[in-house]
Amino acid sequence: MLIVDAEVAGRTGVGVRVADGRVVASGAGLRPVGGESVLEAHGGALLPGLHDHHVHLRAMAGALASVPVGPPVVRDRSGLVAALLSASAGLSAGEWVRAVGYHESVAGPLTRVELDAVVADRPVRVQHRSGVLWMLNSLALQAVDAAGSGLSGVERDDLGRPTGRLFRLDSWLASRLPRVAMSLAAVGDRAAAAGITGFTEATSDLTQSDVDFLASGGLPQRVHCMAPPGVVSDRLPLGPVKVLLDDSSLPSVGVLAARFYAAHTAGRPVAVHCMTVVELVATLSALAEAGSVPGDRIEHGAVIPADLIPRLRSLVVVTQPGFIAERGDTYLAEVDGRDIADLWRLRSLLDAGVPVAGSTDAPFGHFDPWAAIAAATSRRTTSGVVVGPDERLDPERALGLFLGHASAPARPRAVEVGAPADLCLLAVPLAEGLRILDATMVAATVVAGRVVHSN
Structure with a gap:
């Protein structure tokens, strides 16, 4: 396939050739050869496909039903x-x-x-x-x-x-309920329409049958899967071991450190659910004892006091900026006013050198990554109140939260020769798209060189 007249990394009139699931050529003046199909970009921005770095796919399918x-x-x-x-x-x-x-x-x-x-x-x-x-x-x-x-x-x-x-x-x-008919295809279609080419499955208690179900081919997107020790897959790349914490049943730092060390010894990083300060402090203390490895992640980071930010630089914080828009008014009513500034941090983390990536946490957050990107730029609740104005990002930086590698969420991908042909084509140039920040501007989505959505 040849994509013609695209805007790529600020350059206009660019052609991008795709073969065997990868980008094999990029530049001006490329012409179709050998009967390859042509996708007209009409000057629209060609981006790496969006990756949602923390979702729950079976629950997404269930939510649609x-x-x-x-x-x-x-x-x-x-x-x-x-x-x-x-x-x-x-x-x-x-x-x-x-x-x-x-x-x-x-x-x-x-x-x-x-x-x-x-x-x-x-x-x-x-x-x-x-x-x-x-x-x-x-x-x-x-x-x-x-x-x-x-x-x-x-x-x-x-x-x-x-x-x-x-x-x-x-x-x-x-295990005690009647089976609900779930369609991963419906999830995939909805995601493809938003330009999503990959997911990271972040459910903590996945079984072998769950992972096999996710690998069954019902999704056009790539799936990077957190999975407990002992779960294997020859079809899905397995990422960190998810560790779910609750304030009410928090293990000791020593016990938590032993869990982290066991995962690291097995060659797996950890992804730790941290919705509260107590959970975050326990996690950081346990990682200090067990040692951290590349790929260790903090999931959510919903509340991060300023004095803990420097301790996060060796980790990746995968956060959900959309929750400010979706739940911000509830936070304002229920959260202690002294803690409001610590909610769902973005800019203060990035400015301090903390790697940050974005997700929707669908279906517990809205499925649309563009809504989350817009929320990262405005920090505006449904009623119009701005929560944490100093945490706002410029639109390009906010978009970047969803453009990282699955295995290295804060490391940006690019449309370049040799890269997987996982692409999101906008109907407009990037500058205009960064003003719109809406899924309706997605003109086509390509996964492994195959068009899985087009308008």
């Missing part, structure tokens, strides 16, 4: 009731309602009592937007035998009865 019940789609109890009733009405007898994206700002904490008051004649499960909590009605609790599970993640009332709230029990719940 679920009803959204959280902001911005649903904002109050009447909206929640309407969404659940509508979803229930469209199902056959015995089918479950599966809802996602819930937040307490909609209708407060949900238990089986509140859910039974809306839908009591079929099983209902609702996922919190954080991903850590499922809320089930009574029929759903009975179906999975939560009462007899004895698991600590099953919340119980004063009489020992399950409340319907299940914490960090995704794998256990999935």
